[in-house]
Amino acid sequence: MDTGTIFLYLFCGLVPLAIVAYFLATKKTYSIKFEGEEFQSTPDSYGWYAIVCTLSPALLASFLAALLQMCGVVEVPGTALVATAIALGAGGLAVGLATVKPSLRARAVVEKLIVKMLFVASLVSILTTIGIVLSVTFEAMKFFDVVNIWDFVTGTTWNPDEAVAGKDSHGVFGSIPLFAGTFMITAIAMVVAVPIGLFSAICMAEYASPAFRKTAKPALEILAGIPTVVYGFFAAITVSPLIVNVAEYFGLHADFTNALSPGLVMGVMIIPLISSLSDDVITSVPNALREGSLAMGAYRSETIKTVVLPAALPGIVSAFLLAVSRAVGETMIVVMAAGLRANLTWNPLEGMTTVTVRIVDAFTGDQAFDSPETLSAFGLGLVLLVVTLLLNIVSLVVIRRFRQQYE
Amino acid sequence: MAFTVDQRELKRRAGKDRRFRVFAYSAIFMAGAFLVFFFADIIATAWSAFEQAELRVEVNYNEEALTMGDYALDEEMSYLVSRGFTRLIPNKIRENRQLLGTTVEKWVLADSEVDQYLKGKPNRLRKAERNLIDKLRAEGRARLGFNKGLFLNGDSKLPEMAGIAAAAVGSFYVLIITLLFSFPLGVATAIYLEEFAPDNRLMQVIEVNINNLAAIPSILFGLLGLAIFINFMGVPRSSALVGGLTLSLMTLPVIIISTRAAILAIPDSIREGALALGATRWQMVTSNVLPLSLPGILTGTIIGLARAIGETAPLMIVGMMAYIPEAPDGFTSAATVLPAQIYTWSADSLRAFTERTSAGIIVLLAVMLVMNGTAIYLRNKYETKW
Numbered sequence: 001m002d003t004g005t006i007f008l009y010l011f012c013g014l015v016p017l018a019i020v021a022y023f024l025a026t027k028k029t030y031s032i033k034f035e036g037e038e039f040q041s042t043p044d045s046y047g048w049y050a051i052v053c054t055l056s057p058a059l060l061a062s063f064l065a066a067l068l069q070m071c072g073v074v075e076v077p078g079t080a081l082v083a084t085a086i087a088l089g090a091g092g093l094a095v096g097l098a099t100v101k102p103s104l105r106a107r108a109v110v111e112k113l114i115v116k117m118l119f120v121a122s123l124v125s126i127l128t129t130i131g132i133v134l135s136v137t138f139e140a141m142k143f144f145d146v147v148n149i150w151d152f153v154t155g156t157t158w159n160p161d162e163a164v165a166g167k168d169s170h171g172v173f174g175s176i177p178l179f180a181g182t183f184m185i186t187a188i189a190m191v192v193a194v195p196i197g198l199f200s201a202i203c204m205a206e207y208a209s210p211a212f213r214k215t216a217k218p219a220l221e222i223l224a225g226i227p228t229v230v231y232g233f234f235a236a237i238t239v240s241p242l243i244v245n246v247a248e249y250f251g252l253h254a255d256f257t258n259a260l261s262p263g264l265v266m267g268v269m270i271i272p273l274i275s276s277l278s279d280d281v282i283t284s285v286p287n288a289l290r291e292g293s294l295a296m297g298a299y300r301s302e303t304i305k306t307v308v309l310p311a312a313l314p315g316i317v318s319a320f321l322l323a324v325s326r327a328v329g330e331t332m333i334v335v336m337a338a339g340l341r342a343n344l345t346w347n348p349l350e351g352m353t354t355v356t357v358r359i360v361d362a363f364t365g366d367q368a369f370d371s372p373e374t375l376s377a378f379g380l381g382l383v384l385l386v387v388t389l390l391l392n393i394v395s396l397v398v399i400r401r402f403r404q405q406y407e
Numbered sequence: 408m409a410f411t412v413d414q415r416e417l418k419r420r421a422g423k424d425r426r427f428r429v430f431a432y433s434a435i436f437m438a439g440a441f442l443v444f445f446f447a448d449i450i451a452t453a454w455s456a457f458e459q460a461e462l463r464v465e466v467n468y469n470e471e472a473l474t475m476g477d478y479a480l481d482e483e484m485s486y487l488v489s490r491g492f493t494r495l496i497p498n499k500i501r502e503n504r505q506l507l508g509t510t511v512e513k514w515v516l517a518d519s520e521v522d523q524y525l526k527g528k529p530n531r532l533r534k535a536e537r538n539l540i541d542k543l544r545a546e547g548r549a550r551l552g553f554n555k556g557l558f559l560n561g562d563s564k565l566p567e568m569a570g571i572a573a574a575a576v577g578s579f580y581v582l583i584i585t586l587l588f589s590f591p592l593g594v595a596t597a598i599y600l601e602e603f604a605p606d607n608r609l610m611q612v613i614e615v616n617i618n619n620l621a622a623i624p625s626i627l628f629g630l631l632g633l634a635i636f637i638n639f640m641g642v643p644r645s646s647a648l649v650g651g652l653t654l655s656l657m658t659l660p661v662i663i664i665s666t667r668a669a670i671l672a673i674p675d676s677i678r679e680g681a682l683a684l685g686a687t688r689w690q691m692v693t694s695n696v697l698p699l700s701l702p703g704i705l706t707g708t709i710i711g712l713a714r715a716i717g718e719t720a721p722l723m724i725v726g727m728m729a730y731i732p733e734a735p736d737g738f739t740s741a742a743t744v745l746p747a748q749i750y751t752w753s754a755d756s757l758r759a760f761t762e763r764t765s766a767g768i769i770v771l772l773a774v775m776l777v778m779n780g781t782a783i784y785l786r787n788k789y790e791t792k793w
Contacts, residue, residue, distance in 0.1 A: 207428060
């Protein structure tokens with residue numbers, strides 16, 4: 001039996017059982033009630049109690065079986081699994097019905113379980129993080145078995161193709177050009193996004209009329225909602241040729257996969273991130289500060305520059321750091337518009353590649369799954385994870401440490 | 408001391424003030440101008456993909472056409488008609504023997520180069536072929552019609568046959584899986600953190616962690632999906648199931664954060680009222696807190712799903728960008744999604760695929776605008792000031 005059929009059988013077996021449990025338990029409470037005894041909870045609480053008794057052993061057993069099977073400890077045949085689960089469900093139903101007594105606080109039992117389930121749900125986010133860290137780290141360790149970690153960190157040539165050529169010679173994995181490319185594109189994006197985003201936020205928070213603000217804010221947020229694959233297409237099809245033409249006009253040579261076009265387009269994508277976060281902190285600066293400054297005879301712009309922005313600075317810095325982490329991890333724009341060639345250069349008109357481009361390339365090629373090139377993606381992923389986590393943590397600390405508390 | 412005003416200094420300051428203001432407004436207008444330019448550019452490239460060239464040809468179902476469909480057409484016409492049509496002729500005859508020996512005249516799909524020529528775009532046709540098309544057009548035997556195939560067909564190596572239907576179905580499946588996993592988990596987490604959680608170290612870790620998770624690059628979720636779901640749990644590669652699971656982990660923090668905000672907005676007096684009547688905390692949550700915060704929860708969920716539907720990078724890592732011409736028939740069969748389809752088309756060198764890419768983008772953007780619009784509508788309609 002495949003997994004889908006097992007689920008189907010479990011569903012068809014357990015759901016009717018649960019419904020039967022609910023009805024039998026409520027019926028039992030009613031019949032006892034007519035005999036005159038007072039119950040601790042309402043009949044439907046006992047119904048739910050019976051459902052819990054029926055489902056929890058069956059589901060627990062199937063979950064355990066699935067877990068064991070996944071770890072490769074035992075091979076549980078599907079038929080046996082379904083049969084055991086349903087038998088356990090029936091047993092649970094019998095026990096549940098037998099324990100329905102007036103003295104039982106069914107509501108409390110059921111709710112305790114619900115709260116436990118909610119708690120387990122909230123652990124999923126932690127498990128996800130742990131999963132990301134562990135899976136990336138383990139695979140990266142396999143990579144660093146093959147490739148010296150020092151060469152990886154300090155090498156200036158990235159040429160994994162030799163991995164295909166021979167089994168004993170793997171490619172050269174020096175990651176510096178990839179980080180240089182990532183840094184270059186991120187820097188270009190920041191040059192675009194920070195001034196435009198910050199000035200947009202200032203405009204919306206300090207100058208704009210409510211009506212203007214009401215249209216400008218969602219319009220800016222449209223930019224954040226556009227899928228990155230669309231930005232990538234735009235960068236590759238429209239912006240790159242434009243840049244090549246403009247560069248030619250000035251007598252310069254630009255590659256079609258230059259670093260400038262993904263950088264510019266990524267900058268536009270990041271504008272709303274900076275503007276809406278900065279807008280929030282600027283509007284939370286209390287008016288008394290502004291009024292004080294204006295009353296001293298300062299112009300509006302002077303007030304903004306000397307009073308409002310310094311007060312909002314921690315929030316703005318944290319928005320900046322989040323934007324950097326977004327730019328470093330952005331994938332589709334660079335995959336479509338930046339090059340594949342690792343190129344260590346300061347010239348943004350040349351083609352450069354980034355960490356995320358190489359990760360995607362490692363999985364969309366036709367290498368074996370455990371080839372050094374595929375594994376290198378996990379090495380790069382590990383660095384990416386560390387960098388973005390550091391940026392997030394620093395931005396959280398900045399906000400917490402330096403935030404002004406206003407009454 | 409007399410109070411003097413340095414008029415020049417004052418003028419200089421006023422000028423600076425004005426310039427600052429102009430800077431601030433021009434920043435917004437630059438962003439707006441980009442938005443307009445972007446949409447104009449995409450629509451201009453995509454416009455022609457909604458039209459498709461068709462030719463009126465004589466199809467002669469003869470014996471030779473049983474071996475090769477090209478023989479059913481005039482030799483010079485067979486180069487202009489889509490191979491997607493001629494290839495099917497032998498099967499068609501085999502299925503319906505009565506066709507043999509008959510001749511019909513009908514509109515058929517043209518080759519993509521003919522399509523490009525009729526739309527006035529660069530193409531690889533030879534001079535004689537162009538003249539022939541011009542002649543056909545003058546006779547009214549070549550036309551541009553609405554491109555139904557774009558919405559009805561799956562992917563194809565022939566641009567004139569390629570459509571987004573399979574990818575749209577795939578996207579829909581992925582979205583269902585994402586919703587199924589991230590919505591209950593996200594709402595449950597948010598309820599627990601807001602209504603039940605004790606204020607201890609673990610809860611602080613969970614909270615910081617959720618914020619961190621929201622800022623982790625999406626491609627790392629792809630690596631997670633690959634390592635956990637595919638390699639460890641054995642979920643089939645490229646399936647809607649693995650794509651949906653990967654995306655649901657990404658959508659989870661969005662749903663948690665917005666649900667918490669919605670729950671937090673409900674005043675305590677409502678909770679106290681419920682508790683005072685003898686409700687337990689859980690009854691208070693299900694009968695008061697959840698119904699009142701539902702609009703906010705839905706808004707956050709829709710925004711999270713809208714982001715998920717446009718996501719590509721993690722899905723590429725779990726293998727959802729293979730060439731898949733057929734719509735998936737279940738959650739475990741190989742599927743592709745709209746953004747991945749757009750990506751594969753954009754990488755194709757044939758010019759006719761460029762306009763299809765733009766058309767796919769327009770469809771994707773339309774879906775996203777509808778979703779975000781619904782979210783905004785819900786927020787405005789059910790916005791309550793307590």
